[in-house]
Amino acid sequence: MKTVFSPVQLAHRPQREIADGELVPAVEIPSRAEIVLDEVKRRRLGDVLSPDAFGRAPLERVHTPAYLDFLDGFWNRWTAAGRSGEAFPYVWPVRGLRADPVPESVDGLLGRYSFDAGTPLGAGTAEAARASADTALTAARLIRDGAGSAFALCRPPGHHAGADYYGGYCFLNNAAIAAQWLRDHGAARVAVLDVDYHHGNGTQAIFYDRPDVLFLSIHADPRVEYPFFLGHAEEAGAKAGTGYTRNWPLPLGTDWPAYARALEEACRWLGVFSPEVVVVSLGLDCFERDPISKFGLTGDDFLRLGQRLGRLGLPTLFVLEGGYAVDALGRNCVNVLEGFAG
Ligand code: SP5
Ligand code: ZN
Numbered sequence: 001m002k003t004v005f006s007p008v009q010l011a012h013r014p015q016r017e018i019a020d021g022e023l024v025p026a027v028e029i030p031s032r033a034e035i036v037l038d039e040v041k042r043r044r045l046g047d048v049l050s051p052d053a054f055g056r057a058p059l060e061r062v063h064t065p066a067y068l069d070f071l072d073g074f075w076n077r078w079t080a081a082g083r084s085g086e087a088f089p090y091v092w093p094v095r096g097l098r099a100d101p102v103p104e105s106v107d108g109l110l111g112r113y114s115f116d117a118g119t120p121l122g123a124g125t126a127e128a129a130r131a132s133a134d135t136a137l138t139a140a141r142l143i144r145d146g147a148g149s150a151f152a153l154c155r156p157p158g159h160h161a162g163a164d165y166y167g168g169y170c171f172l173n174n175a176a177i178a179a180q181w182l183r184d185h186g187a188a189r190v191a192v193l194d195v196d197y198h199h200g201n202g203t204q205a206i207f208y209d210r211p212d213v214l215f216l217s218i219h220a221d222p223r224v225e226y227p228f229f230l231g232h233a234e235e236a237g238a239k240a241g242t243g244y245t246r247n248w249p250l251p252l253g254t255d256w257p258a259y260a261r262a263l264e265e266a267c268r269w270l271g272v273f274s275p276e277v278v279v280v281s282l283g284l285d286c287f288e289r290d291p292i293s294k295f296g297l298t299g300d301d302f303l304r305l306g307q308r309l310g311r312l313g314l315p316t317l318f319v320l321e322g323g324y325a326v327d328a329l330g331r332n333c334v335n336v337l338e339g340f341a342g
Contacts, residue, residue, distance in 0.1 A: 001341050003040050003048045004139040005153040008131035009033055011124030012156050014169075015086060018117050019292075026120060027292060027324040028169035033155040036320065039330025040153070045337055051131065051138040054181075058137055059130075061180045062173055062206055066102065067164040070113045071126045071171060074106070081106045086120040115160075116167040116227070125156070129171035132156055136174035136319050137181055143277055144185050149316045151337055152178065157321040159200035159281045160227060168198065168227060175281045175319040176206045179213055182277050182317075191216065191275035193266060195305065196283020196321040197293040199231025199247070203281065209241040214273045216266045217281075218259065220295065221249035244273075255296035256304065259286065263308055270312055278316045280309065284323030284332040291324050302332045306339025316340065 010033060014026035040048060059068055078087050089110035093099040102112050110121070132154040139152035158175055160168025179190045192207070194200035194217040207213040215237075222231040237245040246269055248262035270278060284302065286295040297305075309316060318337060323329045 001046045001149045001151055001337055002142055002147065003045060003151045003153050004051050004135045005033070005037055005048055006051050006131045006135055009128045009135065009155045012122065012128035013124060014120035014122060017120055018088060028156060028322070029326070030155070031326055032323070032329055033153060035326055035330040036153055036333050039334045040151070043334050043338065045151070045334060049138065051134040054134055054137045058177055058181050059133060059172060061184065062163065062176045064164040067113055070109055071129065071166075074109065074121065075123055075126065077109070078106050086122040088117050088120065089114045090117065113165055114167050115162075115165045119167050119169050121166070125171060129156055132158065133172040133174050133177050136178040139317055139319070140178040140181050143315050143317050144182060144187070147315070149318070149340060152317065152319045154320045157283070158202070158319070159194055159196060159321050160198070160202045162202040162205045169322070170202060173202045173206060175200075175279050175321075176203050178317060178319060179207075179279045182279075183212060187276040188212070189214070189273060189275045190277050190279060191270055191273055192279045192281060193270065194219070194281035194321075195286070196281055197285035197290065197295055198226055198283070198322060199249070200281055201227045201230040204230060204235070204245055207241065208237055208245055209239040211240050211244045213244070214269065214275060215245045216269055217246070218248040218250065218262045218266060220293070221251055223249070224252055225294070250295070252294040253296060256298070256301040259295070259297060259301070260304070260308075263305065267308065267312060270314070275314060278309070278312065278314045280316060280318045281321045282318045282333065282336060283321035284329055287323065287325050287328060287332055289325045289328060293324075299328065299331055299335055302335040303339040306336035307342070310340040310342055
């Protein structure tokens with residue numbers, strides 16, 4: 001299996017994040033990508049390619065032009081306003097407040113285009129996010145050109161980002177951008193299977209009304225876990241997309257037997273939908289020792305996860321999402337990929 005990675009993705013270097021009522025060391029850090037890359041090479045998974053620049057058009061198929069302009073221009077505006085540290089929002093246009101007109105000041109812009117205060121935005125963030133999306137697109141093109149699988153070693157991750165908002169350490173929705181690109185380049189049906197510990201709220205929202213992209217997510221119950229406001233069992237799509245979203249919210253403490261039952265159901269849906277490509281939003285934060293998560297999957301369980309996905313026999317694009325136990329992240333990630341490849 002080929003891997004796509006760019007060191008430009010390391011330009012996003014968050015220092016601290018807001019969690020538990022204080023500024024704590026950031027967990028979505030460059031060494032995450034480096035350790036996965038090291039393990040890909042150590043276990044000889046396959047060639048590592050640099051991404052090509054796909055430009056803005058495939059991003060605009062998922063994100064609004066205004067949001068992309070915000071991301072591109074924000075750091076200049078922030079520093080021009082006299083700020084020097086990484087940026088955090090502190091006010092949002094919630095129910096009854098107006099998202100439009102879009103504010104002119106940096107603090108208003110941050111709230112308009114985000115949904116949490118846990119995602120530091122810094123000098124290299126936009127450039128790294130674009131490189132991360134290009135990584136997903138380049139890996140998607142490998143699949144379009146006939147590869148049975150490919151691994152997009154994306155960072156920053158993407159699945160929490162919506163059409164016009166960032167959050168959850170995510171800025172551009174890499175998996176959604178890849179899925180849409182595959183739709184635009186010959187695939188009639190694409191499925192996204194999200195196995196990150198957190199619900200993929202951005203991806204779900206992007207495809208919620210559509211029957212051509214199936215969204216399946218197995219995650220910690222949002223009643224008790226981030227992102228709290230999406231990912232409940234009854235969310236099943238709307239309008240023409242009714243029936244084309246499925247969620248498996250699971251209790252804190254879930255270990256492999258219970259996880260595998262949900263995975264089996266998701267695989268059954270994949271079999272019925274019969275996609276031309278499966279995009280796996282590959283978070284590794286279901287790991288028992290993940291510092292911000294509360295599931296119990298072991299290193300061997302990630303091998304089992306990959307094996308089960310391999311048995312589907314479908315072209316599969318793996319897109320890295322979360323996973324914060326950095327010392328074990330490379331092993332767990334490559335376990336999935338090797339399990340898949342058999
Ligand atoms: C891509 C991805 O996995 N994003 C996850 C974003 C989660 N952000 C909220 C983290 C809150 C952590 N609280 C943990 C408390 C442990 N002391
Ligand atoms: Zn996650």
